[in-house]
Each structure stands twice: as C-alpha cells, then as structure tokens.
Amino acid sequence: MMRMTLRVAVLGLLLLISLYAGQAAAHAFLVQTTPEDSTELHAPPTQAVLRFNEAVTPARIELLNEQDEVLTSSGNWTVEHDTVRLSLPQTLAAGVYRVAYRVTSADGHPVVGFIQFGIGVKPGEEPTVETSVGGMEWIAVLVRVIHYFAVLAGMGGALFWAFVLSGHARHSVQATRDNLVWVILLAAWSGVLLVGLSGAALDGGGTAALLSARAWSIGSTSTTAAAAVVVLLASLLSLAGLWQRRTSIGMLLLSSGALLGALSFTVTGHIGTAPPRSVSIPLVFLHGLAAAFWVGSLWPLSVMLRHETGPQALETVQRFSRIAVIAVATLVATGIGMSLLQSVSSVEAVTQTGYGAIWGIKMLLVSLLIGIAVWNRIAVTPMLRTGERVASLRLRRNVFIEIALVIGVLTLTSTFALAPPPRTLPQFAPTIPISSPSTGYSTVVTSGGWNALIDVVPARVGSNRIQILLTDADGHNRTTGLISEWAQASNADSSDPIVVVHDPQMTGDIMLPSSGRWRVRLRWADSDDRAHVLRLSVQIPPDTTGAL
Structure with missing residues (x-):
C-alpha cells in the first residue's frame, strides 16, 4: 500500500509540474526608469535609476555596450527600498547601451531584465526584457516541496509524538521518534540547499553554480536564507526535544521548534511578504x-495503526481528532484570509491568471483532503471499537491517501512562486484611496x-501639486501628452473643467477653488499614438484654517 501511495504521489507531482511549466513570471517589475527605456540622449547620463513596484535586493546591475562588454562594477550601484541607482562612466561614446539587472523581490523571486538607451543614436524598438529564470526555479520547486513536507512532517510530527501518541504504544513511540529525526534533518538540509539554488538562479548559472561561492553569497542576502536560518534553529530545538524524550523540558523544546517552523513560512514567499x-x-x-499539526500527524498515525488495534488505537485517534478539528478550522479561516490578501476574490482572478489556476486546483485537492478527514472521523474511527484488525487497516489506507493529497x-503551493499573485497585476489591483492632512491625497486606479x-x-x-505615474500591464510608462481635466461633481455638467497640461515627468499644478468631490479625467497617448482615457474622483476636504 505504501509503495502504491508513493507512486501516485510522484506521478501527481510530475503531472502538476508539467501543467504549469509555462507559468513562470516575475513578481517585481519596473514602474519607472531614468533614462526612459529606448530613448535617445544627446549627452551621457550620470546615472541610471530603476524603480520597481516593491522593494528589491540586487544581485547584479551592469552597463553593457553594443559588444556586450561590461562597463561598470559592483561598486557602482546602490539600492534604497524599491529604487536602484547605477553610476555611469562619463566617457561614454555615441552608441546604444543596456542597463541589465538581476534582482530578487521581497518574496524571494528572481527577476532578470534590461533597459536600453542611445547616445546620439536612436535605439531599436527592442522591448524591455523582464523574465524569470525558469530552469533553476523548477529544480527549486522540487526541493521546496521536499522542504515544506519535511518542515511540516518533522515539527508537526514531533507535536503528535509528544502530545497525542499514547505512552502505552511503546513500539509506535520509538519507531516514530526514529523517523522524526531523519525528517527533521531533511528539513534543515533542504532549507540550506534552497539558499544555494536561489543564489544560482539569481546569478544566472545552472546547477554547477551551486559549487561556486558567488551563488551562495548572493543567496545569503535573500529572504530564503533568513527562512533557512529559522528552520535550522527550529530543527535544533526539535532534535533536542526528541533527545529529552517525553519530559517537560522535551515537550517545551518540541513546542518551540514547531512554533519556529511555522514562523519560517512568514519570512519569505509572496503571501508571507504581502x-x-x-x-x-x-x-x-x-x-x-x-x-x-495535521500533516505531521499523518505519518505517525500510519505507524501507530500498523502496530495498534482496538481501544489503544481508538484512544490515540480520538485524541488526534479533537485537536485536528481546531487545526482544520484554522486552516480554512486563514486560507480564506490569505486568498483575499492575494486578490483571489473573483472568478476572473482564478480563470485569467496562472496563480488563480494553481489556486483552483489546490482548493480542489484541499476539499478532497477535508472530505476524507471528515469521513474518517464520522464513519471509520468508530469501527476501531470492534477491535478488528480490518478497521485499523482501513483507516491506515485512508491516511495514505491523505498523505498523497498533501x-x-x-x-x-511550491509552484505559487512561479506565478505572480493577482494583487501584483494592474487589472486586479484594488483601488486604495488614502487621505491625510499632512501628506495630501493619493489613490491607485x-x-x-x-x-x-x-x-x-x-x-x-x-x-x-499633481504627480501622476501611469504604467501599462507590463509596467512600462511610455506616454505622451498627459492632460488632466478637473470638474466639481456638484456641477460637473454645467461648468467648464479646469485643464492641466502635465510636463514629461507627469507633474502639474492646479488651483482648486472649492472643496468637495472632484471628477478627474486623464487623457494621454501611448507609444503607438493610441489615445487613452481614465476617470477617477478626488476628495478635497473643507478649508478649516479659519476655524476657531
């Protein structure tokens, strides 16, 4: 039975990976550059500025000429939150140059791309390249699956071993303890390996890059490394707890290890950094x-059901079931909350994005998993009262199915790293108005x-002062002729709007004569001279400067 379960799990894993092999995409993307991409300059710029939609950690920022020669060094760039600045040589001759970047976003996702500009010449219409280094990332997905399972099964299994498994089942207690040691070591090892894989992917190397100090140095600056450190500490506490056996200090150490193991998921990943x-x-x-707790309990349950039957098995299963109800309710509630944070809140977000498609299949498997758990609690567990061996074997079979679904x-969950969540895509980004007496009014539309x-x-x-940033679906801001028209909502149809012509930096000034809600219409043309219109409203509070 166990061999069959492993075969099904491996086949399912390969199938799921093949379904989404083309979904890799960047989570961080450019929103503004100086110079602008594909522009012609009459004099060499002093620096290149890359601003992303979120904080990034650069691994390599370089200036290249038309012969792909690198003209800058690692000491020429600085980073501050979402902005990277690259100091450029002042002796640049006429020609086309590229600013190539390799950065990692807050969720640990590597992003690679470049912009180009010309000095005295117009660059070709080659679009900005912004891609994900997919080859190494799929290896990282496989390792991440192992890592996630080892962390959950190791730290969670230790909780089951300490607080659920009956002390009378001595054979099961010893067998589970021996297995947990290896699983926890696997969690620590796989976490460290992910650091090297992250660095190798970001540096642009293949698997051989894992043997280079540069890949590990780059990986050590990522959030993946911070998560690995937390897992290492959790592993040490859990192993120390197992060494202390089922004593008070041992249970305290095991509980601390499980808490740290759960905390490691908040350090990296798109949802942990949302x-x-x-x-x-x-x-x-x-x-x-x-x-x-739920995942970590499955393997120890299968070991216990292999050796125990009747009242002894029933006591352990019922003790597990009582805690599992709370665990499942927590999983469902927090899962809904995390989905909303990622803007998976509409049919379009599920059907029109790679992330949504993965999410939909995951929800199907989770529903099957919960269904089997409910069936075990209602129909299968009571059969253990008979003391018959067939009851334990039937429940054990269902546990193996749960392991395969897990x-x-x-x-x-691991392939989520290869697809940007809907919240990072403009068409699904929520409109968030913010009004503050000290900082003015801001909105995203x-x-x-x-x-x-x-x-x-x-x-x-x-x-x-009005400052506008316009970007298309690819994060580019190639616009011309931006005009904003302002009309007060109370008499928008009976008066001429106030027209503001914005400068190339999309900045403009306006004199607003009264408070209230103003309807604003933005008009501009894209790089292909196609006209676009966007409407929004801005709330101007009453003037209270003369109030006592």
Whole structure:
C-alpha cells in the first residue's frame, strides 16, 4: 500500500509540474526608469535609476555596450527600498547601451531584465526584457516541496509524538521518534540547499553554480536564507526535544521548534511578504502551525495503526481528532484570509491568471483532503471499537491517501512562486484611496490594462501639486501628452473643467477653488499614438484654517 501511495504521489507531482511549466513570471517589475527605456540622449547620463513596484535586493546591475562588454562594477550601484541607482562612466561614446539587472523581490523571486538607451543614436524598438529564470526555479520547486513536507512532517510530527501518541504504544513511540529525526534533518538540509539554488538562479548559472561561492553569497542576502536560518534553529530545538524524550523540558523544546517552523513560512514567499504585514504574518503563521499539526500527524498515525488495534488505537485517534478539528478550522479561516490578501476574490482572478489556476486546483485537492478527514472521523474511527484488525487497516489506507493529497497540495503551493499573485497585476489591483492632512491625497486606479498612481499635495483648497505615474500591464510608462481635466461633481455638467497640461515627468499644478468631490479625467497617448482615457474622483476636504 505504501509503495502504491508513493507512486501516485510522484506521478501527481510530475503531472502538476508539467501543467504549469509555462507559468513562470516575475513578481517585481519596473514602474519607472531614468533614462526612459529606448530613448535617445544627446549627452551621457550620470546615472541610471530603476524603480520597481516593491522593494528589491540586487544581485547584479551592469552597463553593457553594443559588444556586450561590461562597463561598470559592483561598486557602482546602490539600492534604497524599491529604487536602484547605477553610476555611469562619463566617457561614454555615441552608441546604444543596456542597463541589465538581476534582482530578487521581497518574496524571494528572481527577476532578470534590461533597459536600453542611445547616445546620439536612436535605439531599436527592442522591448524591455523582464523574465524569470525558469530552469533553476523548477529544480527549486522540487526541493521546496521536499522542504515544506519535511518542515511540516518533522515539527508537526514531533507535536503528535509528544502530545497525542499514547505512552502505552511503546513500539509506535520509538519507531516514530526514529523517523522524526531523519525528517527533521531533511528539513534543515533542504532549507540550506534552497539558499544555494536561489543564489544560482539569481546569478544566472545552472546547477554547477551551486559549487561556486558567488551563488551562495548572493543567496545569503535573500529572504530564503533568513527562512533557512529559522528552520535550522527550529530543527535544533526539535532534535533536542526528541533527545529529552517525553519530559517537560522535551515537550517545551518540541513546542518551540514547531512554533519556529511555522514562523519560517512568514519570512519569505509572496503571501508571507504581502501587505499589510501586520495581517499577512499572523495569517501565515497560524496557517503553518495548523498545517504542521495535521500533516505531521499523518505519518505517525500510519505507524501507530500498523502496530495498534482496538481501544489503544481508538484512544490515540480520538485524541488526534479533537485537536485536528481546531487545526482544520484554522486552516480554512486563514486560507480564506490569505486568498483575499492575494486578490483571489473573483472568478476572473482564478480563470485569467496562472496563480488563480494553481489556486483552483489546490482548493480542489484541499476539499478532497477535508472530505476524507471528515469521513474518517464520522464513519471509520468508530469501527476501531470492534477491535478488528480490518478497521485499523482501513483507516491506515485512508491516511495514505491523505498523505498523497498533501504532497499534491504542497507541490501546488511550491509552484505559487512561479506565478505572480493577482494583487501584483494592474487589472486586479484594488483601488486604495488614502487621505491625510499632512501628506495630501493619493489613490491607485486601474482601467483597460493601465495602472495610475495619483498624488495631490496638499489636497486643500488653493494651489496643489499633481504627480501622476501611469504604467501599462507590463509596467512600462511610455506616454505622451498627459492632460488632466478637473470638474466639481456638484456641477460637473454645467461648468467648464479646469485643464492641466502635465510636463514629461507627469507633474502639474492646479488651483482648486472649492472643496468637495472632484471628477478627474486623464487623457494621454501611448507609444503607438493610441489615445487613452481614465476617470477617477478626488476628495478635497473643507478649508478649516479659519476655524476657531
């Protein structure tokens, strides 16, 4: 039975990977560059500035000429949050140059691309390249599946061994303890290996790059490395707890190891780093802790059911079942919360994105998993009262099916790293208005594949500065002739709008004569001279400067 389960799990894993082999995409993307991509300059710029949609960690930022010769060194660039600045040589001759970048986003995802500009010549219409280094990432997916399973099964299995497994089942206690040692060591080893794989992928090397110090140096600066350190500490505590056996200090160490194991999932990954962190971190932590107990209990349960029958087996299963109900409820509640954070909140987000497709299949497997668990609790567990061997074997068979489904779920969870969540895509990004007396008014609006960030400062009656950032679905901001038309909502149809012609930096000034809600229409042309229109509203609060 176990061999059959492993075969099904491996086949399912390979099938799931093949389904999404083409879904790799970047999570961080460029929103603004200086110089602008594919522009002609009359004099060499002093620096190149790359601004991304989120904080990044660069591995390599280089200036290359038309012969692909590198003209800068690692000491020429600096990074501050989402902005990378590369100091350029002042002796650049006429020609076309490329600024190539390799960065990792906050969720640990490597992003590779370049922009180009010309000095005295117009660059060709070669689009900005922004890709994901997919070859190494698929190896990382396989290792990540092993890592996730080992962390959950090792730390969670230790909780089952300490708090659920009956001390009377001595053979099961010893066998489970021996297996847990190897699983926990596997969690630590796979976490370290992921650091090297992350660095090799970001550096652009193949598997041979794992033998280079550069790959490990780059990987050590990523969030994957921070998560690996947490897992190493969790592994040490769990192994120390197993060494202490089922004593008070041992149970304290095992509990601490499980808590740290769950905490490791909050350090890296697109959901662990999703804003707001004050919400995403507790959700991921509780989700990981609940998953650790449920997943970690499956293998020890199968070992126990192999050796125990009757009342002894029934006592252990019922003790597990009582805690599992809380764990499953926590998994469902936190899973819903995490899906909402990733903007998986519409049919379109599921059907029109690679992330949504993976999410949909994962939900199907999770539903099957919960269904089997409910069936075991209602129909199979009571059969253990008969003391017949067939009852234990039937429950053990269902546990093996749950293990196979868990491997499928973890595989899908690992492939999430290869697809950007809907919240990072302009068409699914929520509109978030923010009004503040000190910083003005800001809002993000998406329409027709365009994403607009509008800042109005100070957002008061009188003179105001307008700053707009327009990007298309690929993160480019190639626009010309930006005009904003402002009309007060109360009499929008009876008065001429205030027209603001924005400069090339999309900045403009406006004199707002009164407070209230203003309807704004943005008009511009893209690089192909196609006209676009986007509508929004801005709330200007009453002028209270004369109030007592």
